[in-house]
Amino acid sequence: MSIDVLIIGAGIVGAACADALAAEGLAVTVVECEAIGSGATAAGMGHLVVMDDNPAELALTSYSLALWRQLATPDPAPHEYSNCGTLWIAADDEEMAAARDKQGILHAHEIACELLDAATLYAREPQLRPGLKGGLRVGADAVVYAPKSAALLLARAQSRGAQLRIGQVQAITGGGVLLADGSELQAGKVLVANGSASVQLLPELPIRPKKGHIVITDRYPGMISHQLVELGYIKSAHAADGDSVAFNLQPRPTGQLLIGSSRQFDVTDKAVDPAILARMLAHAASFLPALAGLNALRCWTGLRAASSDGLPLIGPHPSRPNVWLATGHEGLGVTTSLASAQLLAAQITGKQTAIPTAPYLPARFAQLAVQLDEQSGMHHG
Numbered sequence: 340m341s342i343d344v345l346i347i348g349a350g351i352v353g354a355a356c357a358d359a360l361a362a363e364g365l366a367v368t369v370v371e372c373e374a375i376g377s378g379a380t381a382a383g384m385g386h387l388v389v390m391d392d393n394p395a396e397l398a399l400t401s402y403s404l405a406l407w408r409q410l411a412t413p414d415p416a417p418h419e420y421s422n423c424g425t426l427w428i429a430a431d432d433e434e435m436a437a438a439r440d441k442q443g444i445l446h447a448h449e450i451a452c453e454l455l456d457a458a459t460l461y462a463r464e465p466q467l468r469p470g471l472k473g474g475l476r477v478g479a480d481a482v483v484y485a486p487k488s489a490a491l492l493l494a495r496a497q498s499r500g501a502q503l504r505i506g507q508v509q510a511i512t513g514g515g516v517l518l519a520d521g522s523e524l525q526a527g528k529v530l531v532a533n534g535s536a537s538v539q540l541l542p543e544l545p546i547r548p549k550k551g552h553i554v555i556t557d558r559y560p561g562m563i564s565h566q567l568v569e570l571g572y573i574k575s576a577h578a579a580d581g582d583s584v585a586f587n588l589q590p591r592p593t594g595q596l597l598i599g600s601s602r603q604f605d606v607t608d609k610a611v612d613p614a615i616l617a618r619m620l621a622h623a624a625s626f627l628p629a630l631a632g633l634n635a636l637r638c639w640t641g642l643r644a645a646s647s648d649g650l651p652l653i654g655p656h657p658s659r660p661n662v663w664l665a666t667g668h669e670g671l672g673v674t675t676s677l678a679s680a681q682l683l684a685a686q687i688t689g690k691q692t693a694i695p696t697a698p699y700l701p702a703r704f705a706q707l708a709v710q711l712d713e714q715s716g717m718h719h720g
Contacts (some may be wrong), residue, residue, distance in 0.1 A: 340502075342368045344663075344687065345516060345526035346539070347508050348533030350380040351673050352487050352665050354492040355680035358533055361499035363688050368524065369493065372507040376489030378533045379672060380643020384553060384589050384597050385485040386566055387674050388425055389477060391444045395650055395698035397648065400671065401450060402694050403678030404479065410677065411483065417491055419484035421592045426455075426464060426565040427475040428586070428626065431635050433569040438475040441570075445477065464563055466629050474570075482566060482589055485673045495712045508533075511540055511662060522690070528687065530667040531656075535607075535644040541656070545647040545704050546667050550603040550640055553615050557634040560594030569626065584619040586626045598630065600670075602643075609640050645669040653679050653699040654686055657708045663687070664701050 345359050346353045360367045387407050391397040393462040411420035429435040438454060445452045453464065456473045463476070486711035497503065502692060507519035524698050531537045535548040540542045569586040587599040600668040601619045603612070646652060646667030665683050668675055682699065685692040 342366055342367065342502075342524065342526040344368075344528045344530055345370060345524055346530045346532055347516065348378075348531070348595070349375045349489065349493055349503065349579055350378050350532070350534060351376060351489045351492070351676040352534070352668060352679055353530075353532035354489040354496065355676040356530060356665055356683055357496035357501050358492045358499070359615060359680035359684035360559060360687065361496040361501040363684055365687070367496060367501040368501045368504055368526070369496070369501060370504045370506050370508055370518070370524070372505070372519075375493055376486035378536070379641045379643060380489050381486045382551070382553065382639060383485060383643075383670065383673055384587070384599055385419075385483045385488075385673050386425075386587075387481040387483060388566070388568075388671075389450055389480060390671060390674070391441060391448075392649065397444070397448060398694045399651075399675050399678050399699070401448060402681075403675045404481075406677035406681065407481065407483070407674075408479075411481075411488075418488045419477045419592050421483075421590075422479070423590055424476060424478040424565050425480040426460075426468070426567050427477070428460070428569050429474050430569065430571060431472055435472045437570050438473065441475055450477065451479060464565065464567065465569075466562055466627050468626055468628055470663070471626075472558070476565070480566065482591070483673065488673075504664070506699070508540060511659070514661075526620060528661045530663040530665060530683070534666060534668070535642040537644065537666040539620075541659075541662075541664075543706055544652070544664075544666070545706060546644050547605055547647075547650075548607050548642040549669060550600065550601075550606040550608075550612075550642055550643040551670070552601045552611065552619055552638060552640050554598040554616070554620065554635050554638040555591075556596045556598070557636055558594035559596060559633060562596065562629065563588060563590050563627070566590070576609065583613060584622045586613065586623050588623060588627060588630075595636075596630075596633070598635075604645075607642065609642075611638055611640055643669045644672075651673070651675065651679060652697055652701040652704075653682050654696060654701055657702040
């Protein structure tokens with residue numbers, strides 16, 4: 340059987356791409372070396388969030404959230420989809436001004452949100468520490484259990500004829516891929532969708548790993564009702580270097596809480612870092628003091644694939660014929676997976692896209708336009 344598109348990686352992005360491409364009638368094979376959705380997909384919080392750091396990020400996240408609502412609202416249970424909304428918390432006047440700016444941008448794009456004064460904030464989330472200024476509530480944001488969603492998307496792709504092959508891709512060749520067991524798979528196009536591991540196959544990609552920690556607690560139903568994120572997160576999440584923590588707390592449908600978040604650049608060791616973990620938990624408890632008394636069940640880490648300009652790479656590789664990219668989504672892979680898949684499938688099939696693709700095209704990086712054949716025999720093509 341000939342393969343039209345071979346997808347490397349069965350995380351949420353690869354699975355969504357498989358589903359979208361199979362829906363277009365293409366012969367798709369997905370190659371994954373571990374369990375479905377077991378990498379960054381399983382490590383993240385599964386937050387579906389509209390982000391507005393720049394117009395391209397806002398366009399991609401809001402388009403993708405609309406697709407998530409279409410996918411999950413008719414039957415939320417299999418995805419563990421919960422429409423909890425996001426509450427962006429303002430600790431001081433500067434952050435309250437940021438909340439107002441954010442409200443203006445979201446309203447201009449017809450995204451429903453409401454500014455909360457301190458009294459309304461505490462009425463909504465009484466466990467927050469005293470003295471906060473207010474916040475911005477974005478009601479349509481949601482959460483999913485991303486590994487399940489990845490498995491569901493891949494299963495739907497398989498029902499449309501897609502194949503799953505367990506194996507480790509060693510190299511991308513002129514006409515497909517070479518697997519670690521020595522076998523070769525021929526394919527018309529190769530789509531690299533394996534997150535931070537994509538640089539092992541394509542060293543020229545402008546992607547760095549950003550390590551993150553997450554803690555999950557025992558069940559405490561009703562303690563919080565929204566995903567809570569500090570507006571100070573915007574200051575820390577985009578630091579270009581160094582270690583940072585930010586308050587990010589999520590109620591799971593089970594009654595458990597997920598506590599985040601931390602960022603460490605270029606650390607690929609998956610071990611939990613006790614110093615960062617302690618900093619993250621202390622910071623979280625400074626917003627929600629009751630956290631200090633809760634029972635944590637376990638903690639883990641994951642690696643976000645951070646591109647150098649903060650936007651994913653979705654589209655053809657400018658100097659490797661028949662190589663396509665869907666990587667570099669950093670902390671928004673779950674949120675933007677469905678939109679990324681639609682943009683990619685439309686480009687491959689020559690169809691119109693719902694939003695402009697230009698901001699996400701890999702060709703925006705000059706370093707990718709250079710012919711790379713000289714670099715190494717393993718990475719030709």
